[in-house]
Amino acid sequence: MKIGVLTGGGDCPGLNAVIRAVVRKGERHYGDEIIGFLYGWKGLIEDASRPLDVTQMRGTLPRGGTVIGTSRTNPYRVEGGVEAVRATIERHGLDALIAIGGEDTLGVANKLHDDGVAVVGVPKTIDNDLSATEFTFGFHTAVQIATDAIDRLHTTAESHDRVMVCEVMGRHAGWIATYAGIAGGASVVLVPEHPFDIEEVCAHIKRRHESGRFATIIVVAEGATPTEGSHVTQDAEVDAFGHVKLGGIGQVLADEIERRTGYETRVTILGHIQRGGTPTAYDRVLSTRFGIAAIDAVHDGAFGSMVALRADRIVRVPLAEAVGELKTVDPELFEVAQVFFG
Numbered sequence: 001m002k003i004g005v006l007t008g009g010g011d012c013p014g015l016n017a018v019i020r021a022v023v024r025k026g027e028r029h030y031g032d033e034i035i036g037f038l039y040g041w042k043g044l045i046e047d048a049s050r051p052l053d054v055t056q057m058r059g060t061l062p063r064g065g066t067v068i069g070t071s072r073t074n075p076y077r078v079e080g081g082v083e084a085v086r087a088t089i090e091r092h093g094l095d096a097l098i099a100i101g102g103e104d105t106l107g108v109a110n111k112l113h114d115d116g117v118a119v120v121g122v123p124k125t126i127d128n129d130l131s132a133t134e135f136t137f138g139f140h141t142a143v144q145i146a147t148d149a150i151d152r153l154h155t156t157a158e159s160h161d162r163v164m165v166c167e168v169m170g171r172h173a174g175w176i177a178t179y180a181g182i183a184g185g186a187s188v189v190l191v192p193e194h195p196f197d198i199e200e201v202c203a204h205i206k207r208r209h210e211s212g213r214f215a216t217i218i219v220v221a222e223g224a225t226p227t228e229g230s231h232v233t234q235d236a237e238v239d240a241f242g243h244v245k246l247g248g249i250g251q252v253l254a255d256e257i258e259r260r261t262g263y264e265t266r267v268t269i270l271g272h273i274q275r276g277g278t279p280t281a282y283d284r285v286l287s288t289r290f291g292i293a294a295i296d297a298v299h300d301g302a303f304g305s306m307v308a309l310r311a312d313r314i315v316r317v318p319l320a321e322a323v324g325e326l327k328t329v330d331p332e333l334f335e336v337a338q339v340f341f342g
Contacts (some may be wrong), residue, residue, distance in 0.1 A: 007066040013275070013280070017284050040073050064275075070101075076111065118303040122294050128175040139175065140283050166270065170221030198253075250268070290309075
């Protein structure tokens with residue numbers, strides 16, 4: 001078979017491991033020809049691609065990012081975009097597409113499947129907020145990076161008796177903040193699922209300092225909002241899928257804490273550091289399993305499906321189920337974090 005592969009949305013550790021697995025089993029086991037389309041759906045709109053083979057993919061397992069590039073291009077928002085995608089598929093004589101991405105990328109894949117395109121999805125979102133799968137690759141790497149940062153913030157906070165605010169990714173779901181907050185021993189974790197009361201946060205901090213404790217560490221997801229407030233955005237621009245660019249809640253929170261409590265407060269915004277670098281062992285294994293399962297799904301004709309992790313098994317679920325609803329933080333898990341608040 002002749003199979004196209006693309007990576008869409010934000011980059012994250014593990015993308016190359018997925019591509020490597022698809023190419024390895026596709027070429028060596030099935031005798032497939034694999035073509036990588038550059039910069040997500042943009043590559044199919046503009047017919048920009050490169051051949052992929054086992055030799056080219058050697059050494060990419062521990063490499064972050066994606067060797068075929070990515071973007072947030074939405075063919076349904078580009079004039080003639082869907083027609084261009086179809087023309088590219090026909091021009092290359094593709095038998096199937098493997099789309100690696102999150103809600104937006106796989107949402108496009110689902111629409112194309114409904115329009116008759118043979119496509120299989122692989123779940124990728126560093127926020128871990130994609131439905132139908134227990135974990136997405138890149139998430140554990142981001143959590144480890146955030147946890148390492150929190151560990152370092154503890155020591156400098158203790159040295160100066162400061163409050164430290166660490167802003168992590170998490171537009172609509174606070175999985176990274178919750179996991180890293182628990183693992184890093186944070187004093188407070190703020191997530192989009194639970195709007196926070198700034199007065200309560202400051203009261204926590206005062207109680208800690210008055211009881212002789214110090215080094216207050218607050219982990220906040222970028223999408224967290226104060227009660228009766230709104231998202232803090234970098235600017236008014238939106239991407240091709242209508243998402244505003246979040247960021248800055250950490251600084252706003254730090255300024256308010258220092259103003260209301262008088263305690264010196266500093267902020268660290270991890271930003272793209274969470275996306276970069278080499279994937280953890282867990283994410284390398286999960287990515288590899290997803291890639292193998294995706295190429296198998298193509299050869300089984302399981303189009304319109306997404307590979308997913310459930311009870312440590314790789315299964316197939318409908319793309320429509322995967323993109324139908326965001327997966328938010330389990331209340332029971334957040335209660336674990338709350339035990340250590342204050």
